Amino acid sequence: xxxxxxxxxxxxxxxxxxxxxxxxxxxxxxxxxxxxxxxxxxxxxxxxxxxxxxxxxxxxxxxxxxxxxxxxxxxxxxxxxxxxxxxxxxxxxxxxxxxxxxxxxxxxxxxxxxxxxxxxxxxxxxxxxxxxxxxxxxxxxxxxxxxxxxxxxxxxxxxxxxxxxxxxxxxxxxxxxxxxxxxxxxxxxxxxxxxxxxxxxxxxxxxxxxxxxxxxxxxxxxxxxxxxxxxxxxxxxxxxxxxxxxxxxxxxxxxxxxxxxxxxxxxxxxxxxxxxxxxxxxxxxxxxxxxxxxxxxxxxxxxxxxxxxxxxxxxxxxxxxxxxxxxxxxxxxxxxxxxxxxxxxxxxxxxxxxxxxxxxxxxxxxxxxxxxxxxxxxxxxxxxxxxxxxxxxxxxxxxxxxxxxxxxxxxxxxxxxxxxxxxxxxxxxxxxxxxxxxxxxxxxxxxxxxxxxxxxxxxxxxxxxxxxxxxxxxxxxxxx
Amino acid sequence: xxxxxxxxxxxxxxxxxxxxxxxxxxxxxxxxxxxxxxxxxxxxxxxxxxxxxxxxxxxxxxxxxxxxxxxxxxxxxxxxxxxxxxxxxxxxxxxxxxxxx
Numbered sequence: 096x097x098x099x100x101x102x103x104x105x106x107x108x109x110x111x112x113x114x115x116x117x118x119x120x121x122x123x124x125x126x127x128x129x130x131x132x133x134x135x136x137x138x139x140x141x142x143x144x145x146x147x148x149x150x151x152x153x154x155x156x157x158x159x160x161x162x163x164x165x166x167x168x169x170x171x172x173x174x175x176x177x178x179x180x181x182x183x184x185x186x187x188x189x190x191x192x193x194x195x196x197x198x199x200x201x202x203x204x205x206x207x208x209x210x211x212x213x214x215x216x217x218x219x220x221x222x223x224x225x226x227x228x229x230x231x232x233x234x235x236x237x238x239x240x241x242x243x244x245x246x247x248x249x250x251x252x253x254x255x256x257x258x259x260x261x262x263x264x265x266x267x268x269x270x271x272x273x274x275x276x277x278x279x280x281x282x283x284x285x286x287x288x289x290x291x292x293x294x295x296x297x298x299x300x301x302x303x304x305x306x307x308x309x310x311x312x313x314x315x316x317x318x319x320x321x322x323x324x325x326x327x328x329x330x331x332x333x334x335x336x337x338x339x340x341x342x343x344x345x346x347x348x349x350x351x352x353x354x355x356x357x358x359x360x361x362x363x364x365x366x367x368x369x370x371x372x373x374x375x376x377x378x379x380x381x382x383x384x385x386x387x388x389x390x391x392x393x394x395x396x397x398x399x400x401x402x403x404x405x406x407x408x409x410x411x412x413x414x415x416x417x418x419x420x421x422x423x424x425x426x427x428x429x430x431x432x433x434x435x436x437x438x439x440x441x442x443x444x445x446x447x448x449x450x451x452x453x454x455x456x457x458x459x460x461x462x463x464x465x466x467x468x469x470x471x472x473x474x475x476x477x478x479x480x481x482x483x484x485x486x487x488x489x490x491x492x493x494x495x496x497x498x499x500x501x502x503x504x505x506x507x508x509x510x511x512x513x514x515x516x517x518x519x520x521x522x523x524x525x526x527x528x529x530x531x532x533x534x535x536x537x538x539x540x541x542x543x544x545x546x547x548x549x550x551x552x553x554x555x556x557x558x559x560x561x562x563x564x565x566x567x568x569x570x571x572x573x574x575x
Numbered sequence: 576x577x578x579x580x581x582x583x584x585x586x587x588x589x590x591x592x593x594x595x596x597x598x599x600x601x602x603x604x605x606x607x608x609x610x611x612x613x614x615x616x617x618x619x620x621x622x623x624x625x626x627x628x629x630x631x632x633x634x635x636x637x638x639x640x641x642x643x644x645x646x647x648x649x650x651x652x653x654x655x656x657x658x659x660x661x662x663x664x665x666x667x668x669x670x671x672x673x674x675x676x
Contacts, residue, residue: 220637227644234651238658247659248671254652255607255668259598261648262614265641266591269621273584276629278637323674 102156102163105142105149105171106211109178112138113204120197128197135200136182139207143175146211153574155217159279162217162574169424169571170214170346173431174339178207180435180546181335187540188331188442194240202232202239203335210343214350219268219278219304222347226264226311229343230257233336237328245449249327256310256320264307270300280355287358298362304351305363312344313397314404315374322385325393330445330452333389334438337396338431345403345427349420352410353573360411367408368505374401375512382519388441388454391519392434395478398516399430405493405509409500417572418499422492425568429489432557433477436550440471443538443547451535454523458532461524467537468527470551475520477554480513485554488561583624591617604656604666608649615645 100107112135120131146168155162181203189195209229216222234257238250272278274296275286286292306317313321325333356363378398385391406423409415444460445451461468477486490513497506526532557564590613597610619638626634656666663670 220640224640224644227647231647231651234655238655241658242662244662245673247655247662248673251604251655251659251668252671252674254648254655255598255604255611258608258611258648258652259595259614262591262594262611262618265615265618266621268637269587269618269625272634272637273621273625273628276625276631278633327674 099156102154102161105146106208108138108142109204110208113201117201131197131200132182132186135204136179139175139178146171160218160221161215163215164574165571166573167214171211173428174207174210177338177431183542183546184334184439184442185331186542202236206232210339213343214346216347217280223265223268233340236332237324240329245327249324252320253324260307260310263303267300267303267307270296274300283355298359301356301359308344308348312341312400314370314400315377318397321397322390322393326387326389330442338434341400342427350573353416357411364408371401371404372508374404375509379512379515386453388452402493405497405505408502412500415499419496420573421569422496424571425565426489426493429485432550432553433474433486436547437474439543439546443543454526456535457523457526458530461527464537470547472524473551473554475524479517479520483558485558580624580628587617587620602667602669604668608652
């Protein structure tokens, strides 16, 4: 019997590059240290090419433990691109903050390989392994700025709560295994539809699973760790975490619920509905009071998780689930682009020893650096969801699929939450253009400027013609 | 005489609840960490009990994976705690309050 590794080829490229770089980085003299990020980016590009080559290539592999479909290809393309963006974000930042160790890129590659595995997981044990492969390097990266106390504290908090959520998730998997005698998504579904499963235990197991992933994704009421961790981690790590880790959790959750749990939709739809509403409202309201821009963006990320969770609510409804999945994954791409742009601005403005991170420090920056100010305006408009930015279309499709599913109250709560969010997003822009402030010198670096420019252009241009990107998302079907 | 699977499950549930309570209540990061391990092993016990009940090997193999992952987490977690202990000579989680707002 031969094993077919093609379904996990992108994962193998990234994980292999990480292992190789871990060793090679030790032997390079200091003047060749730039080779590590370069080769890391090259391996990600190679993985991207392979990944895109797998479009429309539906296949299950490794004894049906993994599955590739257009959904996983689209999600993995987002993960790989966010990895490349994260390298651009980090290159200058970790040099000037004195944490330029090659392991930074290696850990990042390991984390991305976990994400790549996560979106293809067709078995709960792969979900667990991928989640750990994704998280453990992130715990280390969060504490990478040691001996800075806030970084260490954030790392320990993230570690303890992350391990707690893994434990809950694992117990949920154990209960599902006990209830159905399977850990594969299709096995669970077939046991449930044959009626051989213990239904109360399936519901409890599914709920544990939901809580475990909700912790990782920073869903209210399991979000307490997120602002602290986002604030304490090195800013380049925070930017990576706020997109990649969150997205991977949701992608896995979406596949699990849509494939395996439609039979328990009656019990869990209202829970999802409640979590989504609560997350949108609490995230946006808590963001208003923040003075530190990293904390503000952390709460904004929580709120954005709430919007994405809206797409989960109709997971048991076969008629509209495809629309819902498409709008969620489209929103994910939209959020990733605007988010990396905004974090690149934050990294550029940050000064030595963690100064320049208060929103007050942004006073007057828009007048002295008009391009930076306009870019930040574009990102903030996209977060709010105003036209002509891409964020408008993200919210438009998301709300459309929610209304199609007849969850009018949920849609109204989402609109209200977006309205609240306009206040704190626009406050940053107002601060940049309409106030005078201290003379902060913005860091000029071609990688950072490039990242800001490309993201801003993408948000604007794709906002003018969202059709092609949305068509790609609409083709990104889950194979049921 | 075979012990019914329900006994193992009850024990596993008790261990899991003890672990979860320990994480929420205890202050010393090492004890919190031990409580986390208790949660993982509660799940392991459930896996093994179910594997025996269904006469499958799947559940036992999963336990190997979980133990490996738990070992990796121990390495990272203890390293973090040592780094923090060096800096502030305490690993009381209630004193971790630089970050708030």
